[in-house]
Amino acid sequence: MIDKLEMFIAVATEGHFGRAAETLGISQPTLSSGIKQLEGQLGVRLISRGSRYGGLTAEGKLALERARKIVGETRTLREEMRFTRDGLTGQLRIAVIPTALICAANLVTRFTDRHPQVNAIVLSRTSSEILRMLDNLEVDAGLSYLDNEPLGQATTQDLYRESYVLVCAQDSPLAGRKVVAWSDLGAQKLALLTGDMQNRRIMNRNFREAGVVPDCAVESNSLVVLASKAAQSGCATILPKDVAGFLTAGNGLVTVPLKGGQPGHAVGIVAPKAEPHSPIIRALLLEARRMAENTARVA
Template identity: 35%
Template sequence: MAIPTLNLTGHHRMFIRQIHYLLALAKTGHFGRAAQTCHVSQPALSTALQHLEEELGVTIIKRGQRFQGFTEEGERVLQWARILAQNWEGMRQAAAQYSQQLTGVLRIGAIPTTLPVTPLLTQPCQAGYPGIAIKLLSLSAEELIRQLDNFELDLGLTYLDDPRLKGFKTLPLYLERYVLLARNPAPCLLKSALHWRDIASLPLCLLTQNMQNRRLIDAAFREANVIPNVMLETDSIFALYAHVRSAGLYCVVPHSMLNQFALHEDITALPLTPELSREVGLIVRRQDLPSPIQDAAWNIARQLDLQHRFDSLMAAGHLTLRQSAAVR
């Protein structure tokens, strides 16, 4: 069925611009920066927002010499503005989808430890829909949830056991398992059942304590009744690998990270016992009519077999372990 071309009057186009101006002001908290974001002059933005207030018959913005926030009525209008902007973008994408030219920006938020996994989703999305651009942000779980709630993201990639996810639609993708990453591990580590207490005294590099991954690892060491010897902390998963590769340190990482790390002959991934695991997946805000771009990415993600891929990488690390033991 053919979809008619959207033919907006000047009034309608102005209303849509007003909505985007309002959202830009909420995001930047500054009239000048909001105007820059929207590529208009500050007077033009201010005038458009005053006209919006006149049309709605309420004061939205607290004004002084500078932006002072939103009125109580303004906060409620802002929530509706976010919904309107989301629905407008969804309608625009739906019109493009009918002409088989789905375009737009897919906004994904991912907690840091899942970033090495994201190319496995973004690549097939762009291969299937060349008109899609992707904006990928590394966010804490809290900020990821906040931005989804405010319609600033389309999808989130995070741990699914977070109680704050009630009300979100979730798609499990894989169960991450934790391994010790080592370069030329000592003979005492080359055994089939490597316990957390066996690695506590090693010179470790771990993620910083504000990250969920680190809190999970700290809990495993507490359960083993040992204190880990943490020599270096970083907020970068790639810095972890670099220090294993070049500084003689050891690190504990999810086995999904092996997807991005080059396991050279001298680098080994050693499974730990008792196994530490956590479910990772996509989340999206529940809504009656998801945007076509959200729907397309969600359906592609459902076809990924990430569990088999990552478990195979861990098995390859095990093979390295057996080879090393045989040589020694």
């Protein structure tokens, strides 16, 4: 029945039989047959459908919550059996907010160096998408904001606190400043993340507190685009300090500390609440704790 439950979760997640079948790597007739078999075993209709997907029935909504729990526990059991036999093996799927991708790369490198039989998949997603993907079992863990999102009963591990710098071209009038206040940016053309990004919403609060309406020349969900735009005369961007250091190296850009605004938000690992966690998640949380402790010592 587990494979049928996974089919059901995929359909509920995608809201479309064709996309769900593609995600699972099976044909649509096989998927439809599996859903019908599951409904027959449970004795209820789970999905409203005519010629296409019509949403979950009341019974389907109840079943979805239980299906996620059963499938999640089954995956953990399988991983525990592999761990007992072969050590830590398998795949780690982690979704990461764009501003934490440098940290994620460092964490995954440390993790796979320590556990070479595990391969990692790192996906860039918004903070809200990460929570949805965790709920739908699409990823094993997330790297996101910890104190600015409704995380519910999730297990978390702090990694660092975000702090911001202004990034601008070397010939910018702001490049020679020792520090820039948010209130100084009212007349500055900016390249900023799109409004669906939690990082942008945090920045918008800082702008409002400073009485500034940002003059946003470009919006993008790509940090590379923002840094490239800042390299052009007359524009600047605002990035977390560690990301800025990586993107500005050798690119004719400089960083200037920003003062004021709200204290930086905590960023760290988010994993589904479970007892026990799977071996891979236990190892990931341990590696994240080691990395946070090392960062604290260096600071």
